[in-house]
Amino acid sequence: MLQKQRTLATGVWLVLTIAAFVAVNVLSGALFRNARVDLTAEGLYTLSDSTQHVLDNLAEPISLRLFFSEQLSRDIPQVRDYERRVRELLEQYVASSDGLIELERIDPVPFSDQEDLAVVYDLQGVPVSSAGERLYFGLVATNSTDDTERIPFFEREREAFLEYDLTRIVYDLANPRRVKVGLVTSLPVAGGLPTEESAPTDYVPPWAIHGQLLQLFDVENLGPEPTEIGDDIDILMVVHPKTPKPDVLYLIDQFVMSGRGAIFFVDPFSEIEFSYIDPQQRRIYIPYSNLSELFQPWGFELAPGEVVGDRLAARKVSIGGGQVVDYILWLALLNPSFSNDDVITANLERLFMHSSGWLRPTEENPAPGFASLVRATPQSMSVERFRIQVRPDPTQLLADFVADTETRVLAARVTGTLPSAFPDGPPGTDDAAEETEPVQADHRASTEAGHLVIVADSDVLADNVWVATREFFGRTSAVPTADNGSFVINALESLAGGGELIGLRSRGSSVRPFTVVQDLEREAETRYRETERALQGQLQETENKLRELQGTVAQEAEEGAPILTAEQRETIAEFREQIVTIRKRLRDVQYDLRSDIDALSARLEALNSYVMPVLVVIAALIVPLVRRRRRQSR
Structure with missing residues (x-):
């Protein structure tokens, strides 16, 4: 009887346990549907503070329509996985918007009204069958005034920028009035012919940076030498100005004196402009830009005729023959080079620059509000511009590298009081006129609200420096x-007084450079490169001697002398033996160049394969012992 009661009690307890387990799962699924733990280093699966700030400031409802071909994607698991990622993120937007964002999921079945709606919204359909069926995976967003934003197709390659793309859409719909940027440039940033002599076939499409600007700003192209800058221009963006006329300089000066923000991209050697120049003119043409007539009165300057070489930030380039070297003029700058106190650069991870110049305050009247945004590493030096005028030699530049103690600022912010570079008024008046005509009434002699960003590189904007293109079913x-x-964009939003998206834009990159490995590579390369150059010199010298001796033997043979004397045979054999020995030493040096990297890989593999399992086993043995002792102590 007692046994039956125990069995019944056990059964009841088991049933209640299962029921409680099911109830807890059902309730948790309903109550904590959007709860999750994000263990990624950068919180890639958690809405950022910038996104939450945008959602908290919504004043009108926004409707999101996610178009996804449920049936057609059944056999494409990677697309379904990414759709789940997008949908879950959109659900977080809905949950965090206090009811102002609604999400509708639409399945555009082939040849249905839903598919017709996707076509009307110009979403991209990817063909998946010979019957003409197309898979859709896009987003359409609208506000209360029927303004529309869309993502034609969610591409997996842009997963790192998913939150930015979504938040930008919400922000644009919530803030229809955009900041207006006036673009002054001699480069085809907005597309066009690169030079006046270019043929129509040389047309350059708009740069990627121009497309990004259009997503957030109204951009008006003012040309290389504008005749006026309208009052509706909020920010001035000056890119690689080529010896502008005094009237243009005055327009820029007075714009800055009005207290509106301006960003300048000047360059001691613009590689992108140099690529547009006729090869026959490259020996005498210097693709530089500077605004010293404005910068020096404002209290700073671009170091004339100097580009920055940086050993630690150098990007690797191939120089042929399977050799890869650090090109000290192509910089891949990481976080230590950025100002962590400025919203423009605080969240950046990497910045690519080519043949950049550097900025410094003037000695006579240094700008009091001059602050570094981006700087070279302590392992940097100045390189005279003439060394890269014709054909730069990455190997020789690396061999000649000697770091100094100079702090080289590659990009800077200047704020505060600035004097006009034209204290006497507009240019072009002669002395007689100055005696009889007063300075124009609307002339501004200074400003207390100066707000500038200066970058000593124009290539930082060029596509070939920081953009990779991808083809996706005919769409680039x-x-x-x-x-x-x-x-x-951070700089422009800061100049405009905004910045809601600054903390968000750089969250997305999932690429994490192996900095320890890179440091080991640089150390090993510095250690062995000198030995390798010496051996290559010996090899070249020995091969030259062998060819010279063989040529002498051939000439003597034509004159009737014996083909080879014993001494010549012995010398040739020695040279060949030396060549074999030197080549073997070269192989050993190139092998040693990777030894530290391989040793690090071996240590990491040992840590993952042996140490971690041992720690788990030890933990598994210790935990039961601790529990047993606790039970015994009770």
Whole structure:
């Protein structure tokens, strides 16, 4: 009887346990549907503070329509996985918007009204069958005034920028009035012919940075030498100005004196402009830009005729023959080079620059509000511009590298009081006129609200420096490989007094450089490169001697002498033996170049394969012992 009661009690307890387990799962699924733990280093699966700030400031409802072909994607698991990622993130937007964002999921079945709606919204359909069926995976967002934003197709390559793309859409719909940027440039940033002599076939499409600007700002192209800058221009963006006329300089000066923000991209050697020049003119043409007539009165300057070489930030380039070297003029700058106290650069991860110059305050009247945004590493030096005028030699530049103690600022912010570079008024008046005509009434002699950003590189904007293009079913998309675009947009939003998206834009990159491995590579390369150059010199010298001796033997043979004397045979054999020995030593040096990296890989593999399992086993043995002792102590 007692046994039956125990069995019954056990059964009841088991049933109640299962019921409680099911109830807890059902309730948790209902109550904590959007709860999750994000263990990624950068919180990639958690809404950022910037996104939450945008959602908290919504004043009108926004409707989101997610178009996804449920049936057609059944056999494409990678697309379904990414759709789940997008949908879950959109659900977080809905949950965090206090009811102002609604999400509708639409399945555009082939040849249905839903598919017709996707076509009306110009979403991209990817063909998946010979019957003409198309898979859709896009987003359409609208506000209360029927303004529309869309993502034609969610591409997996842009997963790192997913939150930015979504938040930008919400922000644009919530803030229809955009800041207006006036673009002054001699480069085809907005597309066009690169030079006046270019043929129509040389047309350059708009740069990727221009497309990003259009997503957030109204951009008006003012040309290389504008005749006026309208009062509706909020920010002035001056890119690689080529010896502007005094009237243009005065317009820029007075714009700055009005207290509106301006960003300047000047360059001691613009590689992108140099690529547009006729090869026959490259020996005498210097692709530089500077605004010293404005910068020096404002209290800073671009170091004339100097580009920055940086050993630690150098990007690797191939020089042929399977050799890869650090090119000290192509910089991949990481976080230590950025100002962590400025919203423009605080969240950047990497910035690519080519043949950049550097900025410094003037000695006579240094700008009091001059602050570094981006600087070279302590392992940097100045390189005279003439060394890269014709054909730069990365190997020789690396061999000649000697770091100094100079702090080189590659990009800076200047704020505060600035005097006009034209204290006597507009240019072009002669002395007689100055005696009889007063300075124009609307002339501004200074400003207390100066707000400038200066970048000593124009290549930082060029596509070939920071953008990789991807083809997706006939549609070309630009995928950033660095934060150059984020840097420019951050700067413009800061100059405009905004910044809601600054903390968000650089969150997305999932690429994490192996800095320890990179440091080991640089150390090993520095250690062995000198030995390798010496051996290559010996090899070249020995091969030259062998060819010279063989040529002498051939000439003597034509004159009737014996083909080879014993001494010549012995010398040739020695040279060949030396060549074999030197080549073996070269192989050993090149092997040693990777030894530290391989040793690090072996240590990491040992840590993952042996140490961690041992720790788990030890923990598994210790935990039961601790529990047993606790039970015994009770």
